[in-house]
Amino acid sequence: MTFTKTSQKFGQWADSRANTVFGLGFPSEQQLSKFAEKFQEVKEAAKLARERSQEKAESCSTHSHESSQEAPTSPQASSVNGTEDEKGRRSPPIESLLKSNNHRINPVKKWEQELRTLGESNARLTAALQESAGTAEHWRNRLQVCKEEGDRLRERIVELEAQSLDISKEREQNSRLSQTVRLLEAEISEKEQELERLREEVRVIPGLLEQCEGLQQQLQSAENSNAELESRSKTLKCNVEESRQKYGNLVKELTTFLGILDGKIDELHGFRQGLAKLGMDN
Structure with a gap:
């Protein structure tokens, strides 16, 4: 043997x-x-x-x-x-x-x-x-093939580890972007609340306009009765002048308020477009 x-x-x-x-x-x-x-x-x-x-x-x-x-x-x-x-x-x-x-x-x-x-x-x-x-x-040949396969698997593991690091970085970046999106959503909710308040104020404007029209009618009736009530003309003229000044101030304030409201609406519209673009990029 x-x-x-x-x-x-x-x-x-x-x-x-x-x-x-x-x-x-x-x-x-x-x-x-x-x-x-x-x-x-x-x-x-x-x-x-x-x-x-x-x-x-x-x-x-x-x-x-x-x-x-x-x-x-x-x-x-x-x-x-x-x-x-x-x-x-x-x-x-x-x-x-x-x-x-x-x-x-x-x-x-x-x-x-x-x-x-x-x-x-x-x-x-x-x-x-x-x-x-x-x-x-x-079996030696088989072992050599297994060793080569093991080397390839080790290289693949290294590549996968590098990819996992990249994925972890992307996850961190996504988490930061998610936090940014949450902050922007909170700001949007605040802006929407402010816009709702502005809309409520805008709803009051037609009432004010109606009041202005009523004042105009009163002014017209006062002008009609001016001839009859000359004794009260000075007083009524003063009242009318004051009313006109108030109306002018009210119109100016209303115009200014409408300009501010238009600016807020444009700003909110641009902010929504930026948020939509950011969501598409993410």
């Missing part, structure tokens, strides 16, 4: 026998490095133990082969030089030696089978590692 670092805090290895890939995540890159070093040490120790066992198996097989080559010479020599009883006495050790050699050869076969299994496992592990390397490259 081979331990592979797929990222700064994650590693994985494959178990070919179970056809499974295992992965471990670590809180830091140092712990991942320590685990990889220990994993490599254990792997090398297992490899060294396997090589030693293989050497022992080879030595056992070599020893068994040599013993198998030396074993037949003893029966031949005994057959030539010895008797049949000697042959019967020497045969059991040879059989026991062959049995021991067979017992020694069997582990070698097991080790050869284990080596073949390990070779197949290494091939599967290589394929799994190549696949994991491709997966890691895919």
